[in-house]
Ligand SMILES: Nc1nc2c(c(=O)[nH]1)N[C@H]1C(S)=C(S)[C@@H](COP(=O)(O)OP(=O)(O)OC[C@H]3O[C@@H](n4cnc5c(=O)[nH]c(N)nc54)[C@H](O)[C@@H]3O)O[C@H]1N2
Ligand SMILES: Nc1nc2c(c(=O)[nH]1)N[C@H]1C(S)=C(S)[C@@H](COP(=O)(O)OP(=O)(O)OC[C@H]3O[C@@H](n4cnc5c(=O)[nH]c(N)nc54)[C@H](O)[C@@H]3O)O[C@H]1N2
Ligand code: SF4
């Protein structure tokens with residue numbers, strides 16, 4: 165049953181433009197309002213923050229911003245409660261196992277000098293690449309860019325990677341190889357123009373809430389909605405066709421759809437002939453992927469697969485949207501290719517209401533994957549191994565080409581190298597690996613082997629308990645810069661307040677470190693604007709070209725789409741118009757995809773599939789949303805979703821404590837018995853730490869091309885522990901500061 169509008173508002177808060185009597189923050193007088201964007205997900209909703217006495221005290225909807233038109237989800241509504249939170253880090257901290265909370269407050273000079281001394285000591289003893297850096301894409305474009313430069317020129321290490329490696333890299337690798345560019349194919353205003361909207365592996369209503377309203381506009385125009393997910397997610401409850409596939413079987417489902425398109429000749433032959441390559445090999449790969457066969461693999465009835473293929477193949481327009489449910493796999497790249505194959509086969513590219521697109525995750529998930537803090541990348545989505553690309557970027561940076569290190573390890577590989585003792589030092593910013601990487605026990609073991617670890621954050625995340633130095637950085641609303649939304653729209657983030665206490669802007673901390681490392685000449689910045697102007701030039705001519713975008717234009721035009729190669733250029737909203745792709749020959753590439761099973765499959769010892777993901781009121785590793793009272797109230801602890809049939813076999817009822825065990829570990833949590841999940845699968849959201857962390861159970865297996873971990877498939881076993889309250893969940897138990905030997 166689809167939820168009514170009232171139920172949706174009750175469940176998800178004020179999505180809609182209905183302002184409560186007296187306004188959103190009745191009674192709070194603000195000095196000014198700052199037009200900016202939400203600090204959380206990749207939708208990057210426009211919001212007006214109300215500021216009084218250098219504090220954000222509330223918000224107003226920003227109706228004019230075209231993407232969300234004033235709508236916000238519960239996280240956007242409550243984000244302002246972070247900035248004056250008592251847990252904000254106000255001073256640098258140094259590990260002190262003797263003290264009450266494990267740290268002592270130190271001066272900036274002490275914290276930065278110690279960090280620089282450790283970097284020098286470790287690199288002198290073990291080589292440049294023995295010191296690594298991890299970064300994150302909640303950071304704006306300016307910081308993403310300068311971190312790429314900082315790691316290469318100030319640290320001089322090849323080993324820099326980012327948390328998008330856990331997120332959008334499968335789509336990134338697949339898009340670049342098949343289409344020559346890595347960005348959403350369309351602006352979201354194309355969604356209502358589609359006759360069919362096919363959503364696969366995306367919990368739209370909870371994770372991309374504002375996209376729901378775009379899909380509903382399509383439905384209001386008569387579009388058919390297809391959803392593929394092991395769970396009937398809230399938005400999927402409104403689907404015309406639901407494909408409840410087994411976790412890890414997307415390429416079987418999509419391969420069978422291509423098989424049907426070919427068999428029934430629901431193909432766009434002109435498009436295939438004139439604008440693509442590789443069709444024959446892709447067709448050959450799915451020759452035996454019949455719907456009947458796919459039914460056995462996916463658990464989706466063959467008739468439904470045929471119906472999905474018919475709707476996709478016979479409609480004039482159609483949009484396919486995918487997210488991490490499709491991409492968090494050891495075949496994440498292949499899964500995305502299988503989607504792209506469906507788009508290319510039916511000519512659904514470059515026309516209004518036609519496209520195949522990923523939904524980005526983190527706030528700057530799009531921009532943050534373009535400007536050089538990935539281990540294989542230089543700004544403008546250039547390739548760090550390409551001599552021409554290296555020479556161009558060296559000319560912008562004013563350094564010798566040889567000063568730019570080569571390709572380094574990816575995020576999970578860095579942690580593996582730390583575990584093997586090859587990497588000895590780490591600096592991380594905007595990343596909470598203890599909660600977000602698979603196989604928590606392994607991650608903790610690795611971090612405890614580091615000779616030196618420093619982090620930059622505004623709250624002390626669980627990973628911080630493994631750090632030697634904690635540097636207090638800045639919140640989103642304290643810095644100025646740009647971000648790039650899931651549409652590929654570059655938008656402006658405006659500062660509302662200054663960092664509290666002795667906290668500093670993230671980029672100022674890094675510039676200071678660079679000076680102390682003797683590389684200050686490369687980091688002469690006195691504002692983020694200077695970094696943006698340098699980024700424009702550094703990206704010029706790259707596949708993610710921002711050269712024509714200025715801060716003024718962004719404000720005037722309410723965002724500018726990249727690629728935007730010249731100042732007068734309008735920016736390209738819909739890619740591939742005229743069937744022109746960004747590959748060398750201008751053609752879109754089919755890639756042959758055959759189904760292969762996930763890295764771990766169920767057996768008699770571990771007979772249940774586990775998949776993990778998100779809930780609407782919590783965000784990522786939870787460092788931020790677990791500190792915002794109203795969001796905690798909405799979903800305070802992880803719950804294990806179990807189908808009534810599976811629950812019945814174990815005598816489990818809602819609220820009972822259940823123990824879930826995988827080959828990596830075990831956790832106990834309350835059950836939530838729901839009929840909206842496959843009977844062979846359980847779901848646990850991953851936003852909590854310690855012994856509430858879903859990643860205690862997950863598998864470290866990686867996609868060979870994108871190196872994304874297989875967060876979406878593990879094999880587990882399930883036991884009932886007892887009635888509600890029968891297990892003591894003590895989050896502190898796992899994350900106390902342990903004495904660490906001095907190096
Ligand atoms: N509320 C909230 N919103 C967020 C975030 C958040 O933490 N909280 N994070 C942001 C970020 S960084 C990201 S990456 C996005 C993620 O956005 P989504 O990808 O939409 O979210 P997930 O919950 O990770 O997974 C989506 C769906 O995949 C399904 N799924 C699991 N296994 C499979 C499978 O094998 N195949 C298919 N087809 N589906 C499967 C799950 O049941 C789930 O409903 O959300 C962004 N928005
Ligand atoms: N089991 C399982 N695991 C998953 C996933 C899953 O679906 N299942 N999803 C994966 C995905 S898609 C993602 S994106 C990752 C996310 O994983 P992480 O990136 O580790 O999660 P975050 O919570 O974003 O951690 C970011 C940290 O940066 C801090 N931070 C945020 N903004 C800023 C800033 O502007 N400056 C500074 N200095 N710090 C900042 C926050 O306080 C937080 O401590 O998790 C992955 N892990
Ligand atoms: S979390 Fe995402 S959908 Fe919610 S208000 Fe922020 S940007 Fe918008």
Ligand SMILES: [Mo]
Pocket residue numbers: 330331332525526
């Ligand atoms: Mo993500």
